[in-house]
Amino acid sequence: MVLINENYLKLPENYLFTEIEQRINAFNIVHPNTKVVRLGLGDVSLPLPEEVVLAMENAVREMGDIKTFRGYGPETGYQFLIEKIIKHDYNARGISLEQDEVFIGDGSKSDVGNIGHIFGRDNIIGITDPVYPVYENAAIMGGRSGNLTEQNIWSNIVYIPCTRENNFVPELPKEKVDMIYLCYPNNPTGVALNKTELKKWIDYAIENQTIIIYDGAYASYITENDIPHSIYEIKGAKKVAIEIRSYSKTAGFTGLRCSYTIVPKELTGYTLFGEKVGINKLWKRRATTYYNGTSYIVQRGAEATYSPKGKKQLQKNIEYYLTNAAIIRNELINLGFEVYGGINAPHIWIKIPNEVPSWKFFHQLLYEARIVGTPGAGFGPSGEGYFRFTGFSSREDTIEAMERMKSWKK
Numbered sequence: 001m002v003l004i005n006e007n008y009l010k011l012p013e014n015y016l017f018t019e020i021e022q023r024i025n026a027f028n029i030v031h032p033n034t035k036v037v038r039l040g041l042g043d044v045s046l047p048l049p050e051e052v053v054l055a056m057e058n059a060v061r062e063m064g065d066i067k068t069f070r071g072y073g074p075e076t077g078y079q080f081l082i083e084k085i086i087k088h089d090y091n092a093r094g095i096s097l098e099q100d101e102v103f104i105g106d107g108s109k110s111d112v113g114n115i116g117h118i119f120g121r122d123n124i125i126g127i128t129d130p131v132y133p134v135y136e137n138a139a140i141m142g143g144r145s146g147n148l149t150e151q152n153i154w155s156n157i158v159y160i161p162c163t164r165e166n167n168f169v170p171e172l173p174k175e176k177v178d179m180i181y182l183c184y185p186n187n188p189t190g191v192a193l194n195k196t197e198l199k200k201w202i203d204y205a206i207e208n209q210t211i212i213i214y215d216g217a218y219a220s221y222i223t224e225n226d227i228p229h230s231i232y233e234i235k236g237a238k239k240v241a242i243e244i245r246s247y248s249k250t251a252g253f254t255g256l257r258c259s260y261t262i263v264p265k266e267l268t269g270y271t272l273f274g275e276k277v278g279i280n281k282l283w284k285r286r287a288t289t290y291y292n293g294t295s296y297i298v299q300r301g302a303e304a305t306y307s308p309k310g311k312k313q314l315q316k317n318i319e320y321y322l323t324n325a326a327i328i329r330n331e332l333i334n335l336g337f338e339v340y341g342g343i344n345a346p347h348i349w350i351k352i353p354n355e356v357p358s359w360k361f362f363h364q365l366l367y368e369a370r371i372v373g374t375p376g377a378g379f380g381p382s383g384e385g386y387f388r389f390t391g392f393s394s395r396e397d398t399i400e401a402m403e404r405m406k407s408w409k410k
Helices: 006-010 016-030 050-063 079-093 108-118 134-141 195-208 279-290 296-304 308-334 358-369 395-409
Strands: 102-105 125-129 157-161 179-183 211-215 241-246 259-262 268-270 276-278 338-341 347-351 386-390
Touching (some): 006 134, 016 358, 102 108, 108 211, 195 211, 268 279, 308 347, 308 395
Parallel strands (some): 125 179
Antiparallel strands (some): 102 259
16 A cells, blocks of 8 residues: 655645636636736746847757757756856855855746755744745645644744735744745735845844745846845855745746756754754755756756846846836726835735735636736735735736726726
């Protein structure tokens, strides 16, 4: 008899965005000729930057020539991309890294989930609430969640509320926490932490021997000067933090898959006997065992984002999405909604009027206005009563959605 990992049975039947797609499909069956405007899923709408396409075309030709063909590449990433990452994303901000502290992956979602494999199951997990649901799901799958309580939270996960009462800035946990997931600029609220706020977390982690998993997927969208683009801009962060970054929203790689994870050599964990162990070597051991590396072609595309032309093309796309976010933000404010985010990230977070539950609001918008957003309850208990829109749709769809909101709100 084969036993299963019963932690999977604790999960909801569908992942949040899978559930949303199923509900949209059900709507489309009944209303087959109705256009639904999507401002929910954080998928990009613009094509790949031209420099990326050219670089990948050249890489494909290399793979088709016996003189330049490449088979298996280095599991942790090609040196040409790692060098560019260190120079442009870190050295440019006064941060020094060694090449073997950078690990190229196939999307930050994978590493956010996989990072838990190298840590003990008895660690207490802390997550800000609301937040990207993969963090909670990964804790459940890894056997770290405990049981679901009557309050619809997991008994062994420490939830750190981010609400309008604290301006969506999390307070330091009062309970014991071994690992904390932080995502800033935040998904779903769009709020960012300044250096002063982030330093509090670094100081807390150093004092409590806590490790921070820092998801910087939206760092390229930061517009305000006092917002750090990397957690390593804060002194001491290398001792306590792993940083995960993605090219998905930055360069339109949602369909290509490429990311990187920074695991400093200063970062340590402990055995049951109190022996100090470097986290870097554990992650390298896992990476070289479970993974054969991101495609050479894709890594050449990622490298092109750091060229002068590539940077300009990326920035143009980022500004496009931020303009969409500004359109949504301004229109919703004009309609009387309480609105957050949309400045340092393309996400707009609104308070739903009249205490309407977020899934009910989702259905109201879908069936009455033909607009799709994301219900806040899907991001955690503190997300109930809120709703997320994103600026990743086309300009035309963004404007049309806001026109529909005006008509619907009357």
